[in-house]
Amino acid sequence: MSKTLLKVTGLKKSFSIPAGMFEKKKLLKAVHDVSFMIPEGKTFSLVGESGCGKSTTGRLISRLIEPGDGEIWLDGEEISQKKEAQLKGMRKKVQMIFQDPYASLNPRMKVRDIVAEPLTIHTNLSRAERYKQVSEILEVVGLSDYHANRYAHEFSGGQRQRIGIARALIMKPKLIIADEPVSALDVSIQAQILNLLKELQAEFDLTYLFISHDLSVVEHISDHIGVMYLGTIVESGPKEVIFSNPQHPYTKALLSSIPIPDPKLRRERIILQGDLPSPVNPPAGCRFHTRCPVAMDICKGTEPPVKPGETAGHFVSCHLVE
């Protein structure tokens, strides 16, 4: 088995949010006890509804927000409590790709300066050397040197996302955190970008933490999938298991909402009742019990433990699973 590049254990993060004048400050529990690991060269996808804490998890790992509880092991180093000054090495190893390719590229910088920025920050290369690397990496992502002297807003969404990918690649990072990298793109472009990410992974031996609200998007690219609900991972396992033998009622509901081209294979659509509860007051017991179609009495009072499934690497938190 290959080496583990990223290992996260017991990750927690709460935001204190403004409350009414005479109330106590409230805590929004965005991420609650998340653990997973990614072997080098593999893709782990975090999937779940909007607001379940996927981006917060990504931001914690990339140390963009103040750390909460838990450990983050990157390449054998614990990084969750390090100060920014000690994170230089980590900043080179981890790069991000963002959801909105319009907002994530500085509109006042030329493409070559955007893509070269990690080099400008971390190396002493001359401008000419940086630009040389930029034109090489632009070729790799399917653009050409001819694009380097333009501004980002002159490009289409798909091309911009390629620019974002080029910027993430130029430091030759180990881990790329891609937060909804295709959800802002046209469906026809999504497949191109996903294929590009897949090819680049093979070529540069990249490890991906891939974040998406859409299970169908991650099917092609993932090795492992973690399904998140209200700040916790309710089920995780190899992609095949999640898609063909899901155990958690929430995973089943998510899967049932993916349209299937073949009408004979039509799954019964499970429609979840009720709204997503607020992460300020998550339900006691199983966090999913307010919407779970098969909830039992025990679910309201007792939090289900994480249990291994039949396949290696498969874990479920549900009282139904023996």
Next chain:
Amino acid sequence: MELSKAVNSSTTIKKEKKYSPLRELLKNWKKQKNALWASLFILLLITVAIIGPFIAPYDPYKPDYNAMLQGPGIDHIAGTDEYGRDIFSRLLFGARISLTVSFLSVFLGAIGGTILGLLSGYFGGWLDRLIMRSSDVMFAFPDILLAIAIVAILGPGLTNVVIAVSIFSIPSFARLVRSSTLEAKETVFVEAAKSMGASHFRIMFQHILPETLGSLIVFISMRIGTAILAASSLSFLGLGASPETPDWGAMLSLGRDYLGTSTHVVMMPGIAIFLTVLAFNIVGDGLRDVLDPKTKNE
């Protein structure tokens, strides 16, 4: 909407016409008729400030006791003052003084205010509170009163006028830049820069400062008008340029005594100040429409 954006941008690429922010700006500028005229006037003024002393028909300091308090005429197109000095020549010299004082003081105030505003908005916390409370204190005084107080402490003279006017410009620049900084620091590209490990310095000056530049330029042009007024007022009160200097404010001050008899002594520098301040404000308005459309309705 995103789709149409994408289609538009791909057609611009096909047209092979290279986008340049400067060309875009000039194109929009030509549409601003008033601002275009005002900016031509300012250009003229700057030219006068540079070459004025060479084209002035008379020595602005030299009294001519045979020609005291003459109205505008063939010899002296703007008339003469109580010492018989040619007012037109004095106005030409005064353009240099007024522009130098106002440009310099606004420029210094803008630099100081921008740095404070960036620090305040970017770091927040106690630094923000300190900077903002200090500028609140300064805001509590009417502009000119503050300048008078500063000159009173430093003593009269044009250098001190520059210092006073730049200090009283600092808080408003700091506020302006702080509010754009608060907005800019939430952008995704700033988050991206942080994730790459960019230093605070780099984030502030490479990513945030350019976002504030539009509103900064608009504000600078507005403030130049204010600075000319403030500097003239100080000179008028005898706190700025010494009375014999051909400073517009000082000229106004001298003419006070002849308001009833020789109105032109006051009128001429008054008109010069009025037109100049107006021109800078119109240019500021025009720049706002071009560079910073979102603050238009404030």
